Amino acid sequence: MKFALYSDIHAQVPQLEAVQAAVDKENVDKEIVIGDLIMLGPEPEVVVENIRNRPNCDVVVGNLDLWAVNKRWETHKPKSPHQAWMFDMTKQTRDRLSEDQLKWLGMLPFSLSYMPEPGHEFLIFHGTPHEIGDESALPLRLTDDEVKDQLGNVSAEIMAHGHIHGPSVRKVGNQTIVCAAAVGMSWDGDPRPAYATVEYLGNGKWDAQVHRVEFDCEEQAKHNENCWIEHGDRIAGMIRTGTFWNPEHMPH
Numbered sequence: 001m002k003f004a005l006y007s008d009i010h011a012q013v014p015q016l017e018a019v020q021a022a023v024d025k026e027n028v029d030k031e032i033v034i035g036d037l038i039m040l041g042p043e044p045e046v047v048v049e050n051i052r053n054r055p056n057c058d059v060v061v062g063n064l065d066l067w068a069v070n071k072r073w074e075t076h077k078p079k080s081p082h083q084a085w086m087f088d089m090t091k092q093t094r095d096r097l098s099e100d101q102l103k104w105l106g107m108l109p110f111s112l113s114y115m116p117e118p119g120h121e122f123l124i125f126h127g128t129p130h131e132i133g134d135e136s137a138l139p140l141r142l143t144d145d146e147v148k149d150q151l152g153n154v155s156a157e158i159m160a161h162g163h164i165h166g167p168s169v170r171k172v173g174n175q176t177i178v179c180a181a182a183v184g185m186s187w188d189g190d191p192r193p194a195y196a197t198v199e200y201l202g203n204g205k206w207d208a209q210v211h212r213v214e215f216d217c218e219e220q221a222k223h224n225e226n227c228w229i230e231h232g233d234r235i236a237g238m239i240r241t242g243t244f245w246n247p248e249h250m251p252h
């Protein structure tokens with residue numbers, strides 16, 4: 001059984017189309033989107049509609065999807081000027097989505113689990129197995145012991161997540177952890193959109209790979225600069241460089 005996984009689309013349509021064109025050639029049994037369809041980009045309503053109508057595609061929810069669904073600005077005070085900017089964007093993003101789209105986002109599961117054979121589990125979540133990503137994450141800088149702490153008693157042989165915008169495959173003990181993010185913008189220094197493939201080969205053997213997709217980012221960077229989002233230049237910078245807009249305050 002072969003899976004294609006991608007996440008953190010962040011309302012960026014051309015990057016999504018580039019990744020989907022590559023995924024279409026992978027001939028997978030199941031496609032999985034690992035959250036953060038919206039926020040940090042100009043076309044949330046188009047991305048939600050695309051994913052809702054994508055055949056053979058399962059979806060888990062991301063932390064920023066729930067910010068819009070749950071009106072985070074009403075229940076949380078911004079902890080920084082960065083969050084204040086994000087909260088304003090959350091309100092405006094929500095305004096662009098229909099009630100039906102918000103309801104669909106709000107009903108997405110926190111995690112998904114597949115078991116191609118009994119005892120051989122593949123677990124998928126946006127941030128960590130226990131928390132969506134607002135309070136914790138699985139960044140590459142964590143030591144193996146720190147990763148094990150985050151995983152707790154999760155026993156899946158292989159896991160896939162998004163959120164940290166740095167595609168990778170990591171082995172910790174006898175478990176494999178795949179980061180499939182991101183489509184919309186990378187934070188690992190490589191501006192190309194990414195996705196991952198995971199295939200169950202039988203007898204407890206899994207193959208996991210990350211893939212980068214060629215993408216000419218300049219036009220979409222300019223589109224973000226000139227769109228409705230305040231400080232769209234910050235997003236444009238991330239699209240162009242593949243790094244967080246304010247490198248001293250990398251979120252992970």
Ligand SMILES: [Fe+2]
Nearest residue numbers: 036063133163
């Ligand atoms: Fe996220």
